[in-house]
Amino acid sequence: PFFGLLDSQLPTPDGRARMNSTLSPHRGLSQEQRLAGLVGGAHISTELPQPFKTRRGPAPIWSDESCEMxxxxxxxxxxxxxxxxxxxxxxxxxxxxIEEDGAQSIDGIELDRQLPLRDIAVWLSNSNRRATVSDWKSFLIALSSVTRELPPMQEEQWGPWMGRAGWAGFDAPNLLMSESIRGGSTHPYFEWIGKQCDESPDERTSIGYIARMNQNLMCEVEGRPSEAWLEILEDDEKVSEMFNSMVAPRLVVMDYELHFLVLRNGRPCTIPITIDPKVWRVLVSWALEPPDSRGAEKLRYLFWCWSSEYEDWRPSTRQLRSTKMLRSTIESLG
Known part of the structure; x- marks a missing residue:
């Protein structure tokens, strides 16, 4: 009642057990070591979308002048x-x-949210790091799609913010509907694909619908997210189920740096993510997956299990005080 989370967004015992089993070998290490251990599985790189994978063959030209910029x-x-x-x-x-007002675009494609530009600048100021991902344009569009800008907020504002900043598992109750019933709440995967299509969304055609009508592009980018979503698009019942689910953000940009959200001492807090696209690309790929996929579940349960095995989100002192006052008022009215 305090945080406005749906039942589907709350942790289950089985989900906690799976995540704790994954995190167990890395507990007690530094944040960077734990993240590296989490995303460093031998099979994970094979599940990445093609644009996220390390470039094969000659690295793209990346001059000293570009680094200096x-x-x-x-x-x-x-x-x-x-x-x-x-x-x-x-x-x-x-x-x-980068515009005067902070708006950002890549090759004319407008990004809906700020990128972690400080982190990106650290990485791209060294010429030896350019080949980490094979397609920086596509990767950064995806990064913008899965992250949310995190404003300063009071403890009690976290729950409402997660509701506003989150997205539906699917933006329409069926595949034939071209308008977005959920407003701007498009799943990041379809935002990412839609922004790379030639068509543009309008009042009658959502970016999610544009993406779904371009399944050739979904196949072309490959990876676990596309594989899982293409399977769901064959199942009308699954689409309807996804439409009724909501996903809370886990990757955020704060002060132009990339962080992820976790519970610590009963309240949400941010953890800076290692400045390394080899780490970023796995987390972004997980965020692009359907809500009930393996990667999406890992990202979701990082919030609940990162700090300790059985961390719980506890109401603030002010929220508890308000509840007691409300209860007293109701009781006094008989």
Missing amino acids: WAGLLRAMNAQGKPYSCLLPLPGESFIM
């Missing part, structure tokens, strides 16, 4: 706390535009 942005952000308006290269001949 990103290093300049990093220096400015460290000094001023925000990026300046500029056009910056990405490995693979794409460009990211």
Whole structure:
């Protein structure tokens, strides 16, 4: 009642047990070591979408001039706390535009949310790190799709924020509906695919519908997310079930840096993610999967199990006080 979470968003004993089994070998290590252990399974890289995989063959040209442009942005952000308006290269001949108001686009594709630009600038200011992912444009569009910007907030605001910032498992009750019933609450996978299509959404055609009508692109990017979603698109009953589920965000951008959300001492907090796209790409891939898939479940249960095996979200002192006052008022009215 305090946090506004649906039953489907709460942890189950079986789900906790699976996640705790995964995390158990890494408990007691540093945050970076634990993350590396979590995403470092031998089979995980084979399940990544093709654009996220390490580039084979010659690495894309990445000049000292390009590195210095990103290093300049990093220096400015460290000094001023925000990026300046500029056009910056990405490995693979794409460009990211940063507007005066902070809006960002890649090769003209507008991003709905801020990227962790400080982290990206750290990575791309070194010429030896360009080949970590094979398609930086597609990867960064996906990163923007799965993350949410995290504003400063009081303890009691976490639950409502998760509701507002989350998304439906599916944005329409059936495949034939082209309009988005859930408003802007499109699953990140379909936002990612839709933004790479030639068509643009309008009042009658959602970005999710555009993505679903371009299943060739879904097949082309490959990986576990596409495989799982293509299977769901063959099952009308599953689509309807997904429509009635909601997903809370787990990856957030704060001060232009990438974090994930966990419970600690009974309340949500942020954990900085290692500045390494080899880690990012696994977490992003998990966030692109359908809500009940293996990767999505891991990302979901990181929140509940990262700090301890049986962490619980507890109401704040103010929330408990308000409850007692309400109960007293009701009892006094007889």
